[in-house]
Amino acid sequence: MHAKYVAALTIVAGLSVGAARITSQDVEAGRKKAEICAVCHGLDGNPPQPPLPILAGQTARYLYLQIRDFQQGRRTEPQLTPFVKDLSQADMLDLASFFAAQRARPTAFKSDEAKVERGKQKAAETLCTMCHLGGFMGQNEIPRVAGQPYEYIVKQMHDFKYGRRTNDAGSMTSVSKTLSDGDIDDLAHYLADLY
Ligand code: HEC
Ligand code: HEC
Numbered sequence: 141m142h143a144k145y146v147a148a149l150t151i152v153a154g155l156s157v158g159a160a161r162i163t164s165q166d167v168e169a170g171r172k173k174a175e176i177c178a179v180c181h182g183l184d185g186n187p188p189q190p191p192l193p194i195l196a197g198q199t200a201r202y203l204y205l206q207i208r209d210f211q212q213g214r215r216t217e218p219q220l221t222p223f224v225k226d227l228s229q230a231d232m233l234d235l236a237s238f239f240a241a242q243r244a245r246p247t248a249f250k251s252d253e254a255k256v257e258r259g260k261q262k263a264a265e266t267l268c269t270m271c272h273l274g275g276f277m278g279q280n281e282i283p284r285v286a287g288q289p290y291e292y293i294v295k296q297m298h299d300f301k302y303g304r305r306t307n308d309a310g311s312m313t314s315v316s317k318t319l320s321d322g323d324i325d326d327l328a329h330y331l332a333d334l335y
Pocket of ligand 1: 174
């Protein structure tokens with residue numbers, strides 16, 4: 141196994157910062173602030189178009205960190221930047237609390253059974269769930285990937301692999317370099333099929 145990747149596993153295993161405490165007040169404040177996100181992400185964080193990530197049911201800590209990274213330019217998405225550039229830290233925490241408290245809905249994607257099987261094996265071989273936890277449900281700064289849209293998963297894995305997304309402290313960059321584009325396709329079929 142890749143030495144850099146083992147090092148990354150060790151770092152993340154020790155990372156667990158205390159989970160954010162979410163109050164119903166934060167969720168309600170976030171609901172209003174999230175109205176401007178709805179055109180792309182849907183009113184409840186289930187996007188109308190498949191290539192966008194599902195924010196509903198994502199971990200609050202991860203959502204907060206990503207919004208902050210977009211604002212500070214550590215992760216780039218030209219469509220999204222204007223919507224986050226003026227948010228305060230309290231806004232970002234409220235938005236993260238709101239989306240985390242929503243329920244993710246399954247996408248319409250139909251996974252290929254043979255690819256799901258191969259993707260499942262690849263995930264086991266690569267020890268993805270040492271970080272993402274059983275069923276890819278995520279925790280704190282580790283995102284839930286279960287049930288994300290196929291197209292979004294492929295795009296993120298390619299972005300990590302080819303150096304277009306670098307805000308992951310090395311964890312996903314090193315894992316994705318061990319995967320072929322075929323492996324990524326198999327993994328995305330498997331993950332899109334998990335709820
Ligand atoms: C004009 C469309 C658009 C709007 C409006 C928009 N976003 Fe996004 N957002 C995107 C796109 C596209 C991506 C996927 C970026 C990528 O492929 O890396 C994204 C990704 C994200 C992610 C990362 C999710 C993940 O799983 O990593 C978060 C968090 C997010 N948006 C939050 C917000 C919030 C909060 C708002 C409102 C304040 C908002 N977005 C408004 C287009 C938009
Ligand atoms: C060493 C820990 C670790 C391992 C192993 C790992 N991941 Fe990740 N993964 C992360 C972290 C941390 C992030 C969030 C990165 C960030 O903060 O930008 C992430 C992000 C992702 C994302 C993007 C999610 C989103 O919403 O944008 C996908 C997809 C993903 N991982 C899939 C996988 C798959 C598939 C495997 C196994 C082949 C894997 N990961 C193995 C730690 C890991």
